[in-house]
Amino acid sequence: MAAAAATAASLFRVVIRRETTTSPLAGKKHRSSVRIPRFAVSVDRPPAPTSAVTTSPEKTNPVVKREEEGERAVDAKVKEEEEESKNRSVFSGMKRFLEESKVIIDEEKENGGGGAPRWFSPPDTVDCSGSWQMEDPPVLLYLPGIDGVGLGLTLHHQKLGRIFDISCMHIPVADRTPFTDLMKIVESRVKSEHQRSPRKPIYLVGESLGACLALAVAARNPDIDLVLILANPATSFSRSQLQLLIPLMEVLPDPLSLGLPELQSLMPGDSERMELGNLLKGLPLQNTTKELMEDFINFSPSLPALADILPKETLLWKLKLLRSASAYANSRLHAVKAQTLILSSEKDELLPSKEEGERLRKLLANSELRKFADSGHFLFLEGNIDLVTVIKGTSFYRRGKKHDYVSDYIPPTPTEFKEVLESYRLLNILTSPVMLSTLEDGTIVKGLAGLPSEGPVIYVGYHMLLGIELGPLVSRILTERDILVRGIAHPLMFRRNDAGLLPDLASFDSFRVMGAVPVAATNLFKLLSSKSHILLYPGGMREALHRKGEEYKLFWPEQSEFVRMAARFGAKIVPFGTVGEDDLAEVVLDYDDLVNIPLFKSLIEKLTAESIPLRTDATGEVANQQVHMPAFLPKVPGRFYYYFGKPIETEGRRHVLKDREKSNELYLQVKSEVEKCLAYLKEKRESDPYRNIVPRLLYKAEHGFDAEVPTFEI
Incomplete structure (x- = not known):
C-alpha cells in the first residue's frame, strides 16, 4: 500500500515542514456552488484539463518541455499567492488586525458604546471572482480571544471562506457580559445552526477565551456534531502569570501604557520577536534590517489601537473573565465528546500553552494536538501559519458525520x-x-x-x-x-x-x-x-x-x-x-x-x-x-x-x-x-x-x- x-x-x-480594510462588521457573502476539480493543484482555481502528450523517440522528449512548462505554471501561481500575502511580515498580521479593529472601535465610539455581543460575517470572504467555493460548506463560528474584536482570523478569511460559511463573534470593548451569558449566546447560535442543518458539523474556532467558550458549549451539547479548533486555550490561566496581573491592575494608574516588553509579547513568534529586539538594539541582521525597519515604521502608527482595544478597565475585566472561563471549562472537560484539534504555541508568553496542549490531549478522548515551535500567543496572526493547510493536513475537514477522504x-x-x-x-x-x-x-x-x-x-x-x-x-x-x-x-x-512510541x-x-x-x-x-x-x-x-x-x-x-x-x-x-x-x-x-x-x-x-x-x-x-x-x-x-x-x-x-x-x-x-x-x-x-x-x-x-x-x- x-x-x-x-x-x-x-x-x-x-x-x-511547514489577505482590504472596510468595516469588518458589515457584509454577508454570496456563495456559488462549484465542484472542486479532481486533479486541481490550486485551492484558488482549477487548472486547465490535462492533455495527452505525444512523444517521438527520434526527437527531443517533449515531456521535458512539458515538465518545464508545468514548473513555470506552478511557480507563476506560487508568485501570485505570494503577492496576495506579501504583507505577511513580522508585523503585518498584527498591523492588519489593529487597523481593522480601529475601524470597529471608532464606529462603536460614534454609536455610544457598541452595544451587546453579536455575530458578523467577514466581508473579505465575499470575493468569489475566479475562485471556486466548496459546495454546501459547513458553518464555522469564530470565538475571539481576550481582545474580543472577532478579527483574529483576518489573515485567513479568504481561504476559509471558500470552504466554510464563516461568522465571527464580536464583544464590544465596553461590554461586561459574564462568561456564562457569553456561552449562552454561542450555544443559542449553535443550536440554531444545528436545527437548520442537522447532518452537518459545526466548527467552533476559539483562541484563549474563545477556546474556553467552545469547550463549555461542547460539554453542554454532546449530541450536537461539533468540531473544535482550539488555539492556545485559556484553560491554563490558573497556572499563568496573567492571574498575578489582576491585583496589580487594580492599583495601576491611568492611562495604562504599553512598553516594549508588552509589545514584544504581542508579536507573532519568538524568532520574529528576537529579530525585532535585535533591530531595536541596533544589532546587525544581515539582509533583513531594512525590511524589518520598514515593517516597524509601517506598523508603529497602529500601536495606539492597542490601548483602544484593551483600556485598563476592559483589560481588568477580561482577566477576570479569563479566570472564570478557565474554571468553568476545566470543570467540564470530562463531558466534552466533540472532535477536537488543539493548536499549541510553544513560545506563548501569556499562557503556558505548550504544557496545556499536552494536558488537554490526554483529557479529551477525541482530540489531536499540533505544536508550533516558534509561535507566540496570537497564532493566527502569524504570516507563516495557514489554518486551512492545518485543517487539511489533520483531515479535520468534513461536511457530514464522518470525514470522506474523497x-x-x-x-x-x-x-x-x-x-x-x-x-x-x-x-x-x-x-x-x-x-x-x-x-x-x-x-x-x-x-x-x-x-x-x-x-x-x-x-x-x-x-x-x-x-x-x-x-x-x-x-x-x-x-x-x-x-x-x-x-x-x-x-x-x-x-x-494507543499513543506511545510511534511517531x-x-x-x-x-x-x-x-x-x-x-x-x-x-x-x-x-x-x-x-x-x-x-x-x-x-x-x-x-x-x-x-x-x-x-x-x-x-x-x-x-x-x-x-x-x-x-x-x-x-x-x-x-x-x-x-x-x-x-x-x-x-x-x-x-x-x-x-x-x-x-x-x-x-x-x-x-x-x-x-x-x-x-x-x-x-x-x-x-x-x-x-x-x-x-x-x-x-x-x-x-x-x-x-x-x-x-x-x-x-x-x-x-x-x-x-x-x-x-x-x-x-x-x-x-x-x-x-x-x-x-x-x-x-x-x-x-x-x-x-x-x-x-x-x-x-x-x-x-x-x-x-x-x-x-x-x-x-
Missing part, C-alpha cells in the same frame, strides 16, 4: 505542493531520478508521456526500502503531467490504537495534504468511481521493511485485492518498478536480527500493538506486518530509476468480476509485469555512466545545477 513505509521512515523523524478532499495549493517538493529536494539531488514510461504502441520513452491522462488509473508497483521512492514519484507526476496521485496508505498514518500523527500531515487515504475497500471504491489516479503497493509494509537480501522481491498476497474492483470501473492498471535502494543503503540488522535481541523485541511488540493491524487473515510473508525500523548503512548515493510499463486495460473485461480464475490470471499478469520492469531497470542501469553521484555532480558543474543528467540509451 502506498506510503506504508513512510510510516517506518517517520519512526526516526521524517521531517516535512468528497471532502481539498487538493494542495501550489504553495503547499512547493513546500512538500522542497522537503524532497535533497533526495532528488542525491538520486537524480530517471523516469521511463511506455506508450500505447509499446515504445519505451524517457519521461512520463506514457501515463494515461484520464482516470480511473491504478499504479501498481514495488515498494522500496522505507518507501523512499514515494516523494520523487508523486511530485514528478504532478509536476510533469498535472496529475495528482492518491496513495493508499497504512491506517497508522491516520489513527492509532506523532503530525509527521504525516503532508501526506494527507497530498491526498493519501487509509487502506479500505470503500476508499478504493470511491476513488475509482471518481476517476482518480491511485497509487497501490500490494506488498505494503512487508515489502518496504524487507529483510537483508530481499531487495526487489515482491511480497504480494496470494489472491487479488484490486483486480476485480478495477475491472468493475474499467480502470487502467499501470505496472511499474523502482530501483536504486541498494545504491543508497544496505540493511545490516533486519527484523529477524532485531527480534532476537530482547530489548528490540519488546520495542517491536509495543510498536505493533499501537498500530492498526492489517491482513490479519492473510497467509504467507505478506501477513508479517510487524512495525519496526531496520538498521542500515548509507552508501555513496547511486541513482533512482522508475519504469512504468504499458497500461493494462480492464475496460470490457467485466467477466473478471465473476470469474475468480480470470481475475487471478490478470492479477498474476500485473505481478509479472512489475517483475519485468524491475529486471529491465536492474539490467539497464549497469550501462548508465551517471549511476554514481560523482559523475553526476561533475556534469552539473559543467552544464548547470538544474540541468537534467543523461542516462542509459533506451
